[in-house]
Amino acid sequence: MAKITFITTENETITVEGFTGSVMALAVQHGIKGIDGDCGGVCSCATCHVHVEPEFMERTGLAGDLEKDMLEFDDDANAYSRLSCQIKISEALDGVVLRVAK
């Protein structure tokens, strides 16, 4: 089990619990504003973009190559960007904080 905190663009803080699947699916399930997951999690739409709070970057890991290619053309992307459909929920994620990108 992992408790994951989302901070929306309106600065609302929501902590939810997840067991399996992707962080995007968890966010959609809980109606986190700004995480749409239009493509269902196959890395083709970039509507699940989050900024990982820097201290948690080691736990989420860096974006993969194809994910980076998607983020390259997102004007809001930075070194802490991830597409949350590509972050798998595991106990290692317990406590991480993710900011929903614009």
Next chain:
Amino acid sequence: MDKSEMPDPFEQARLTKGYGEMNDQDDPVMMLLKLKDVRKSAHNFKTFTSAATPGRIVVPSEVNIRDTRQIPFEVDPPLHGEYRAIVEPWFRRPLQPEYQAALSRQITAMVDEVLAMDSVEVVEKFSLPIQSRALTLLLNIPYAEAETWISWGTHVFRSEETALDGSKAAILYDYIDAQIDRAIEQPGVDLYSLLLSADFQGRKLTKEEVKGVMILTFAGGRDTVINAITNSIAYFAEHPQSLLRLHNEPEIIGKAIEEFVRYFSPLTHMGRVVTEDTEVCNHAVKADTRVSLCWASANRDAAVFENPDEIVLDRSINPHVGFGFSHHNCLGATHARQILKTLLTVLAEKVQSIDIVNYKENIETWGEFRRKVGYDSITVKFNAHK
């Protein structure tokens, strides 16, 4: 196994030079074929504009048959974003449970109907009715209106002889004008009324702007959705084991939809007008010429997709551009995905197999390339689960 196959005619040109060339009504187009170049150019609206003369970014060009600017499609940021903000929430209504239930009723009825028939021609009698009826949900207007659109046939802009037919296009434009006038007189809860009452930069949208959104809604989602549905049926006819797999593993339907959109690429390409002398694929391009973003080629780019010419139903990483990319990604994608999701769910539940009786492929010609995009007609027999 080749009736449903959709070969990639761009492979050699993509690998050797990265672009192709075609003429279109004396306004040539340089087709960008690699995924990376397609994405980069789609994102760079300052050099590759959509805000050209109305109709010019479409290939074949519609400059000679249309003066109305399609909105937000033929507008660049930041104005594009202001228009898009008006329509975006409306175009996400397919995520609502009641919308999904209504769509499911429509598609279930259609599948039940064809299961009871000896054979059916899919394009006219299955895909077109599904697309037209689903559009009544997107516009939030009475179901019966779909009959008018079905009566127009499969192509709004094309006739048998020509790729562009102004008189056919006029049917759509006149229809939309009349519908806008109706909504002005009797405002309702439909898309026309929403647009007429929307605030844009402190004013109402003009009739011409409303018309621009409506033309886009009708034209953008017609051939594309019809091809996606028809090609899905052809694929399942030759791959009954895939139908069975979706029956047993409905959780992969979401991935299957994205894979179908990648493989079928119902819209082959979309143009942009170059605003300044620049270079793409080490090739100089001049200001005021056209390039196109070839989604169909980019979606077979082996630099990104493993086994690009195969349908892998549960492909887990699939960064395709079948719905376009960046600012102008497809406004109707939520609706299109919901149609495909519902169709695949109902087919997997009710259909055991599909037999192809006869078919005629729809082959597009783009300069040196000939691409199968779907079927002019395909007659099949649907067999129910025993």
